Structure formats: structure tokens, C-alpha cells
Amino acid sequence: VNVTSNTTEHVNFLHFKIPFGKKKYSSQFNQRPRILLSLVTARSKQRPTTRDDLAVRRAADAAAAIMTSPASTSSWFSGLTRASSSSMAGGVSSAPASASVPDAPAAAAKAVVAAAGGRRKQLQGTLFKYGPKSAQVAFKTGDFNHQVIFIGGLTDGLLATDYLEPLSLALEVEKWSLVQPLLSSSYTGYGISSLEQDALELDQLISYLINKENSEGVILLGHSTGCQDIVHYMKTNFACSKAVSGVILQAPVSDREYRATLPETAEMIDLAAKMISEGRGMDLMPREANPDAPITAYRFHSLCSYMGDDDMFSSDLSEDQLRQRLGHMSTTQCQQQQQQQSLFVPSKFG
Structure with a gap:
């Protein structure tokens, strides 16, 4: 890859x-x-x-x-x-296309x-x-x-x-x-x-x-x-x-790279990891972790953490990591x- x-x-x-x-x-x-x-x-x-x-x-x-x-x-x-x-x-807006490009x-x-x-x-x-x-x-x-x-x-x-x-x-x-x-x-x-x-x-x-x-x-x-x-x-x-x-x-x-732009993400990743280690991965995170919808510690960690289950398209993944995620x-x-x-x-x- x-x-x-x-x-x-x-x-x-x-x-x-x-x-x-x-x-x-x-x-x-x-x-x-x-x-x-x-x-x-x-x-x-x-x-x-x-x-x-x-x-x-x-x-x-x-x-x-x-x-x-x-x-x-x-x-x-x-x-x-x-x-x-x-x-x-x-709520992140997409970047406008250049007006000169059809x-x-x-x-x-x-x-x-x-x-x-x-x-x-x-x-x-x-x-x-x-x-x-x-x-x-x-x-x-x-x-x-x-x-x-x-x-x-x-x-x-x-x-x-x-x-x-x-x-x-x-x-x-x-x-x-x-x-x-x-x-x-x-x-x-x-x-x-x-x-x-x-x-x-x-x-x-x-x-x-x-x-x-x-x-x-x-x-x-x-x-x-x-x-x-x-x-x-x-x-x-x-x-x-x-x-x-x-x-x-x-x-x-x-999703991880977008979430990394939010100030509360790092603290919430640590909390999610702690909850998972305590066997509470299916428990809900605090509301401030994801105001738009209830989210479990597992899903928050999956979306936001490095090499989480949802982390497939990040720009900092190595070729070996991409091969692991996408090789099949x-x-x-x-x-x-x-x-x-x-x-x-x-x-x-x-």
C-alpha cells in the first residue's frame, strides 16, 4: 500500500x-x-x-x-x-473548491x-x-x-x-x-x-x-x-x-485526525482507555465527550485513539499499518x- x-x-x-x-x-x-x-x-x-x-x-x-x-x-x-x-x-464545513476549476x-x-x-x-x-x-x-x-x-x-x-x-x-x-x-x-x-x-x-x-x-x-x-x-x-x-x-x-x-482538533479529546481518550481497562467499555462516556449522541467508552476509543478499530485512513499511519488495515x-x-x-x-x- x-x-x-x-x-x-x-x-x-x-x-x-x-x-x-x-x-x-x-x-x-x-x-x-x-x-x-x-x-x-x-x-x-x-x-x-x-x-x-x-x-x-x-x-x-x-x-x-x-x-x-x-x-x-x-x-x-x-x-x-x-x-x-x-x-x-x-459540524466541520467542507473546504470550498477553487472557482477556477469546473x-x-x-x-x-x-x-x-x-x-x-x-x-x-x-x-x-x-x-x-x-x-x-x-x-x-x-x-x-x-x-x-x-x-x-x-x-x-x-x-x-x-x-x-x-x-x-x-x-x-x-x-x-x-x-x-x-x-x-x-x-x-x-x-x-x-x-x-x-x-x-x-x-x-x-x-x-x-x-x-x-x-x-x-x-x-x-x-x-x-x-x-x-x-x-x-x-x-x-x-x-x-x-x-x-x-x-x-x-x-x-x-x-x-475521524481520529478530526477529533484531534477538539480540545477535550485527549482527556476523553484517557478516560475511555481507563474505563475499558476496568471492564466498562460498554458504559457511556460523559456528555462532553460527544455532545451530539450518547457514546460508549469502546466506540469513543475506536474512533479517536491511535490505531483504534476505526482508525484506517489517518495520514500518520505507516505502510505496514495501512497494509494491516487495508491489505485484505x-x-x-x-x-x-x-x-x-x-x-x-x-x-x-x-
Whole structure:
């Protein structure tokens, strides 16, 4: 795993180059991975038969025209998945993109929505339960045998990012469904959950899709801290993980490096470590440790401590540590995507 750090006026971020056999895929993506070629660029040759089909096809064509313009070297699908939500847990604003650089992903998203009739924050689909817990529901758009499963970050739930609506329309053209699950960790539940719990529930969801929806394969799309869920899930070797044909890590983030900017973090890490050593890892931390949601000593330590379970994308991890955390992804078709609007860690970490 080769890691380099790029620093801008506002933020710094990582470029990962993860070897896959003789090939290497990086966040630059001069060549698109086969996973996206098979998912996106294999356009159907059948003409649409309904007005809705035609609207969706026009939406995808509009996005494709923008994303293949000279201002962009990525596919329109890559552009859509790079466009992240405008905020994240902790209230840290994303850095503004330079006005001189055309924002092709944002333009593509607007083109898709405009061509589809101007809808915003509205999807039509099926809401279903995939597990026994009240939180274990998922929303699916499209009724196809292949699914892209979106896993959001801390505090995320349904419609977590601006690109999900145009993405669902574009996937429909390619005969793929978009699935947005709620996990026990969704919204304010992240503090009393864990990567392991998320992985178990993700496996339940995929099992449901296989057994109830006749799924023929899924792609996992993670946003922000949702990328950690996917990396952890692919390491579990759960039975249904074999159904994952590819992974997209969109805007992976170092929660630890962000938390390190807060004055109370160091003291709270020490308290969390003490509670864990006393066998109280599942007890709640004081409110000041995480004002937005209740959080256990274990989860706080996982998110905030050096080499905690959630610490996968920090800029100070060595190559050996990155290999330990990410090396198992070498057996999976994987794409990592990042752009300036996705970055939240101050440049002091450069």
C-alpha cells in the first residue's frame, strides 16, 4: 500500500495506491476499474418504451456528456460518487473548491436532476425490513437483480448525500437498484454501536437480498465513516460477503485526525482507555465527550485513539499499518474516490 499526502491551502488528504495483482488503482483513476466499466459504461442498446424510461435515459446521457468533457477525466458515475454531502458529524464545513476549476460532478448531478424533471430529495421505491430489529429497514429504488448498497457515515440515514437521487436515476438506466439501509448505528445510534455490529447487519441485508430479492451480486458504496464499515465487513469473511462484486470508498475520512482538533479529546481518550481497562467499555462516556449522541467508552476509543478499530485512513499511519488495515482489500475490486469538497481534516496534519 503506497501512500502519499497532498496538501492544499485548506486541507490535506491521502492518495491510496492499493495493488491488485499486477494492476494498481488509485484515487486519481486515470484508468477506470473494471467494476465501473461493467456497471456503467455497458449501455443498453434497447430504446426506451415509456416516457419515464426516456426521461431517465436523457438524465444519464446528460450526465455522461458532462463527465466526458475535457474538464473531467473520470466517468460520470465517478463524478457523482465523488460529490459528497456538504456537512458531516461534528459540524466541520467542507473546504470550498477553487472557482477556477469546473465542478464537473456537481454539474453532472444537476444535469441528471434537471433531465429527470427537476425532482430534489425525492425517491420512489420500496421500503422493507431485512432484520428483526426496528431499525433494520432499507429503502430500494429500482427492481433489479443487482444492487448498489450505500453505507453512510456518522449521523447519516436515508438520503444522506446530495448525489443519491441522481445516482439512483443513473443506476436505473443500467438496470441496477440502489439500496439505502438503516443500521443500528444510523443517525444518533453510532455511539452505542460498532464496526462489528454494522458488519453483522450488512450481512443480514445482503442475505435478504439474495434470498428474498434474487440478488445476483452487490456493490458496496461507502461514504465517510461508512468506508470503515465496508473495509471491516470485507475482512470478516462472512458467508454473504462472497456476493460482493466490488467496493467503492467515497470520501474516506480519518475521524481520529478530526477529533484531534477538539480540545477535550485527549482527556476523553484517557478516560475511555481507563474505563475499558476496568471492564466498562460498554458504559457511556460523559456528555462532553460527544455532545451530539450518547457514546460508549469502546466506540469513543475506536474512533479517536491511535490505531483504534476505526482508525484506517489517518495520514500518520505507516505502510505496514495501512497494509494491516487495508491489505485484505487487495482481493476485491476496489475504487477509492476523493475530491476537495470531501475533505475535512485541517492542513496542520500535512
